[in-house]
Each structure stands twice: as C-alpha cells, then as structure tokens.
Amino acid sequence: MNDQAIVQLFWDRNEDAISECKKQYEHYCAYIANNVLNDRYDSEECVNDALLAAWKSIPPQKPENLRTYLGKLIREIAINRWKKNNRQKRSAGSIVRSLDEIAEMVSGGEIGDEIEASELAREISRFLYSIEETKRNVFIRRYWYYDSVENICSMYGFGKSKVLVMLKRTRDDLAAHLRKEGFIT
Amino acid sequence: MRFAIGEIDDKLVEGAREVKTKKPTKYSWLKWGSVAAAFILVAALGVFVLPGMLKGNDPVTPDTSDDPGISGSIFHNDRLYAVDFYVGSDNACIVKLIDFTETDRKEERGKIIRRGISTFQVKYVLKGNHRVDEIIQTEDIKNVPERESQFLENKYMRAEHDSYHVEIYSAEIGKYYYYFDTPETVTNDETQFKYNVDQMISAVSMELPAALKFSDEDENSCLNFLYGYDSLKMIHESEMGWDARKDITSSNIKYYQYHEEIIGEFWRIYEIHSNDEMNCKIGKVFLGIPIEKVKSKSLTAPGFHLEVYTYRAEVVQPILNNNLQKGVTIEFDSLIDYFEVMDYDNHYEKFFDEETADRYNKSSPVLLFAYDVKIIPKSQ
Numbered sequence: 001m002n003d004q005a006i007v008q009l010f011w012d013r014n015e016d017a018i019s020e021c022k023k024q025y026e027h028y029c030a031y032i033a034n035n036v037l038n039d040r041y042d043s044e045e046c047v048n049d050a051l052l053a054a055w056k057s058i059p060p061q062k063p064e065n066l067r068t069y070l071g072k073l074i075r076e077i078a079i080n081r082w083k084k085n086n087r088q089k090r091s092a093g094s095i096v097r098s099l100d101e102i103a104e105m106v107s108g109g110e111i112g113d114e115i116e117a118s119e120l121a122r123e124i125s126r127f128l129y130s131i132e133e134t135k136r137n138v139f140i141r142r143y144w145y146y147d148s149v150e151n152i153c154s155m156y157g158f159g160k161s162k163v164l165v166m167l168k169r170t171r172d173d174l175a176a177h178l179r180k181e182g183f184i185t
Numbered sequence: 186m187r188f189a190i191g192e193i194d195d196k197l198v199e200g201a202r203e204v205k206t207k208k209p210t211k212y213s214w215l216k217w218g219s220v221a222a223a224f225i226l227v228a229a230l231g232v233f234v235l236p237g238m239l240k241g242n243d244p245v246t247p248d249t250s251d252d253p254g255i256s257g258s259i260f261h262n263d264r265l266y267a268v269d270f271y272v273g274s275d276n277a278c279i280v281k282l283i284d285f286t287e288t289d290r291k292e293e294r295g296k297i298i299r300r301g302i303s304t305f306q307v308k309y310v311l312k313g314n315h316r317v318d319e320i321i322q323t324e325d326i327k328n329v330p331e332r333e334s335q336f337l338e339n340k341y342m343r344a345e346h347d348s349y350h351v352e353i354y355s356a357e358i359g360k361y362y363y364y365f366d367t368p369e370t371v372t373n374d375e376t377q378f379k380y381n382v383d384q385m386i387s388a389v390s391m392e393l394p395a396a397l398k399f400s401d402e403d404e405n406s407c408l409n410f411l412y413g414y415d416s417l418k419m420i421h422e423s424e425m426g427w428d429a430r431k432d433i434t435s436s437n438i439k440y441y442q443y444h445e446e447i448i449g450e451f452w453r454i455y456e457i458h459s460n461d462e463m464n465c466k467i468g469k470v471f472l473g474i475p476i477e478k479v480k481s482k483s484l485t486a487p488g489f490h491l492e493v494y495t496y497r498a499e500v501v502q503p504i505l506n507n508n509l510q511k512g513v514t515i516e517f518d519s520l521i522d523y524f525e526v527m528d529y530d531n532h533y534e535k536f537f538d539e540e541t542a543d544r545y546n547k548s549s550p551v552l553l554f555a556y557d558v559k560i561i562p563k564s565q
Contacts, residue, residue, distance in 0.1 A: 067202075068195040075191050102187045111186065121192035128197050140201035143190050 003066040010058035017058075018051050025067055029074040035146040036078035036095050037085070046081055050074040075146070098146050101167065105175040106184050120183055127177045131170065138163060139170045 001020050009017035029050055033043035050073040063069035082095060111120065128136045138156065141147045147155070152163050178184045 065195040068198045072191050106186055117189045120189035125194040137201040144198055
C-alpha cells in the first residue's frame with residue numbers, strides 16, 4: 001500500500017491506517033527512536049506514540065511523504081522521552097553530543113523571537129541544498145536521524161576524524177550562513 | 186534550532202536515507218607504494234646516510250633542533266612506516282621509524298608506549314625527546330635486520346621535564362636503542378598531568394610539520410583522488426590513567442594523481458587525552474623531502490599559542506608506470522583553515538581542581554591545519 005492510500009485511510013478514520021503504517025514504517029521509526037534513546041523498549045513505545053500522534057494529526061494534515069512525516073513525529077517524541085528519562089542527570093551519549101552540537105551553532109548569538117521555525121527550516125534547507133551531497137547527507141544523518149558518529153563512519157566508510165571535521169565545518173558554515181542572513185543575531 | 190532542523194525539506198531527509206557508501210577503489214597502490222617507498226628510502230639514504238657512512242661511521246650526535254629535517258613514509262612487506270630523518274651535528278643521519286600499520290601498544294605504569302620497528306639497514310636508530318637536553322648517543326649499527334637483534338632490557342629515563350622509555354637491543358656490533366617519548370612527567374603510578382594545554386599542543390605541533398589539505402573538492406582541481414587507506418585504531422572507550430600524547434591511534438593515507446604524478450597525503454592521529462577520547466589530529470604530508478623550511482607562523486587562539494612551520498617540498502614520490510620522476514614542487518601556501526574541534530565528555534575534573542578542569546574542558550582543542558597548495562610543475 002502506498003503512502004497516499006495509507007493517508008486516505010487516516011482521512012477515512014479507518015484504523016487499518018495504523019496497522020499499515022506500522023507494517024511499513026515501524027522499523028524506520030524504531031531506528032530513529034533508538035538512535036535517541038538507545039533503548040529498545042522505550043523506542044517501541046515511542047513508535048506507538050508516533051502512530052497515535054499521526055492518527056490525531058491526520059487529518060487535518062495530509063503529508064505527501066508519510067515516512068518523513070512519521071520521522072519528524074518520532075524525533076520529537078523520542079527527544080521528549082529522552083529528556084524525561086534524563087531529567088535528573090546529564091547523561092553522556094551520542095544524542096547529548098548531537099544536541100550540544102546543534103546548540104553550539106547558535107552559541108554567541110540567538111535566534112530572533114520573531115523568526116518562525118518553519119522559516120528557519122527553509123533557510124537551513126536552502127543552505128543544505130547548496131553544499132556538496134556527501135556533506136549534506138552526513139549532516140542530516142547526524143542531526144536529523146541522530147545517527148552516532150560511529151554509525152556514520154560505518155555507513156560511509158569514513159574515518160571518525162573525517163566525519164567529525166566534516167560535521168564541524170558544515171555546522172560552522174551553516175552558522176555563518178544563518179548569521180549572514182540575519183537569523184542568528 | 187533543533188526543531189527547525191527537524192522541519193527541513195522532506196527531499197533532503199529522503200536523500201540522506203539511502204546511504205551511498207563509497208568504497209575505495211582498489212588500486213595497485215601497494216605495488217607502486219612500495220616502489221615509491223623504495224625510492225624515498227634510497228633517496229634518503231643516498232643523501233643522508235651514505236655520506237655519513239663514507240665518513241667512517243662515527244657516532245652521531247643528534248641535532249637538538251626541534252623538528253626533523255625530513256619525513257617520509259615507507260611501505261615494506263605490506264606495512265606502513267613513518268620515517269623521520271634527523272640531521273646530526275656532523276651531517277650524518279638519525280632515522281626514526283615508526284610502524285603505523287600496527288602500532289604496538291604496551292601498557293606499563295599507566296602509559297602506552299610507541300614502539301618503533303626497524304626493518305631496513307638503518308645506521309642509527311631513534312633520537313630521543315627533542316626537548317630533553319641530554320644528548321643521546323647511539324652506537325653505530327649497520328646492516329642489522331631486526332630479527333638479528335636481541336632484546337636486552339627496557340627502562341625509563343627521566344629528565345627534568347620529560348620521561349621516556351628506552352628499549353635496548355643487542356645487535357651484531359653494538360646496541361640498538363629505541364627511545365619512546367612519554368612527555369608527561371611520571372610522578373607515581375597514577376600519571377598526573379604536568380603539562381598545560383599550551384605545552385602539549387606545542388610539543389605535538391613542534392614535532393610534526395604542518396598539515397596540508399588538498400583542494401580536491403574543487404571540480405577544477407588538478408588533483409584526482411585515487412585512493413584512501415585507513416588503518417584505524419580508534420579508541421571509543423575511555424581509558425583511565427592516561428596522559429598527554431599517548432600514541433598514534435590511527436593513520437590515514439590518501440593518494441592523488443596530479444598529471445602524471447601521484448602524491449600522497451598522510452595523516453596520523455594522536456590522542457592527547459585519551460581519558461576523554463580527545464584526538465589531536467595533525468596531518469602530515471609525505472610527498473617527499475621538505476627541501477626548505479620556508480617560514481614559521483605564529484598563531485594565537487583562545488587557549489593556546491602555536492608556532493607553525495611551512496615547508497617547500499619537492500615531490501620525490503611519483504609514479505606512473507614505474508617511471509620515477511621528480512622535480513614537481515609543492516608549495517604550502519597560505520593557511521586556509523585552522524580550527525579546533527571540541528570534544529565531548531571531558532573528564533578533567535578527575536584530575537584537576539574545578540577551575541583548572543573547567544579551563545581545560547573549554548580549551549582542549551582538536552587541531553586541524555589546512556593549507557592551500559600550489560603545485561608547480563617541473564619546468565620544461
């Protein structure tokens with residue numbers, strides 16, 4: 001069943017939408033959740049939460065790409081779960097680093113209150129389209145899929161140093177770009 | 186910011202989903218690498234060792250200057266060696282061979298020690314720490330393959346600021362000394378930090394030539410990437426009780442084609458503080474012989490100060506169809522990039538008071554130098 005058909009099931013309030021969705025995208029969602037949480041059981045719960053969130057949000061949403069739509073949901077759900085799990089402590093791990101690295105991009109400045117996330121996302125997308133494909137994909141693997149650096153090394157056959165340097169440069173370039181465009185003041 | 190990244194264009198996310206893994210193409214680089222290695226060795230021996238030998242094999246007094254005069258790499262029996270040539274006070278040569286293929290690690294009293302391996306007919310082996318005032322003299326050894334040397338003893342030696350490990354082998358006509366820098370002062374079984382970041386960075390940077398970055402990403406680049414090789418030995422687990430400049434943890438070599446030349450870029454990766462997985466990566470180019478130390482630069486950045494040397498290098502590692510050519514000049518031009526990569530999960534607080542730990546946590550850099558490169562073809 002393709003995405004459009006599944007989305008139509010959601011719109012028809014047909015509960016098969018959930019099972020179809022799960023059948024097709026459970027593994028994908030669990031992968032992202034596990035990158036964040038590093039816990040299989042928590043990840044499974046997040047997948048269920050994401051499917052529920054999809055049920056609640058479609059309609060009115062009508063995503064063209066259901067996989068990415070679910071990916072966005074699972075990212076936020078997993079991060080929230082991770083925050084909840086780690087409220088009392090600052091644990092180490094890939095996700096902490098990833099979040100720190102994202103935060104570091106705006107260090108020394110701030111994103112204007114009036115700037116909407118969607119506007120900022122468009123500018124980030126524009127920047128990502130402008131850079132070389134491998135760098136772009138490594139960046140997205142790290143900060144969208146929350147893959148660990150080690151995973152990225154395995155995926156691309158790169159050394160750790162190369163990935164770290166590539167990410168650092170892209171972050172710096174993105175930060176510079178956002179400053180130039182007035183998103184970071 | 187995190188949320189905004191989550192909202193980037195779906196096509197970007199989809200594009201990154203399918204990873205197109207780049208597998209390095211298998212080139213017969215080992216074959217020509219060996220040829221190149223042989224050439225480098227022969228060239229180096231010809232220029233530096235032979236004159237010394239002809240002069241009667243006098244013991245060499247190492248020059249106490251800070252940097253090796255020459256660096257190169259050698260492939261031999263499928264192993265990768267780094268070679269540093271130090272010019273002695275009588276213009277003879279001291280050769281330091283380091284096996285990068287399988288960096289031997291040995292834990293002893295809280296340290297990992299780099300082990301040099303000699304396989305060639307090396308006249309003099311290994312200079313000690315360049316910052317040790319004590320002059321180390323090695324006895325003359327000729328034509329002694331490693332297998333014919335016999336291990337005698339190892340010991341630590343300490344100087345005012347440094348300690349180093351020595352392994353002594355007997356050989357046919359004398360002793361064979363291996364010195365291993367352990368730049369931290371050993372005060373007890375638990376290695377203590379005695380160097381600040383400035384000093385550690387300085388120690389490492391003084392030892393190695395500046396890094397080089399080829400502008401290979403430029404479509405118009407005349408450099409055509411051929412092959413990359415990683416001998417990774419990354420350590421992901423923190424190891425306690427370790428100190429500065431523990432060892433080389435991995436090496437990486439890339440080869441590029443430049444017209445009819447093949448040139449190599451070599452990286453070796455140091456960990457400065459293995460306790461916190463911090464790597465100091467300093468690239469090193471093994472193109473050939475730095476024939477001229479062009480200038481030094483002084484860089485000051487928050488947390489540290491560096492002196493950086495640049496070299497003019499002549500390619501002696503050429504290599505197409507076994508036609509050895511030389512004469513192309515590589516000029517290390519302006520420093521185009523110099524930055525630090527902050528690492529994570531530093532644990533300095535285990536070793537320092539809070540204030541010092543905080544300072545180190547903020548200032549521990551992973552250094553990378555990138556130089557623009559000019560390649561000047563041999564004049565016709």
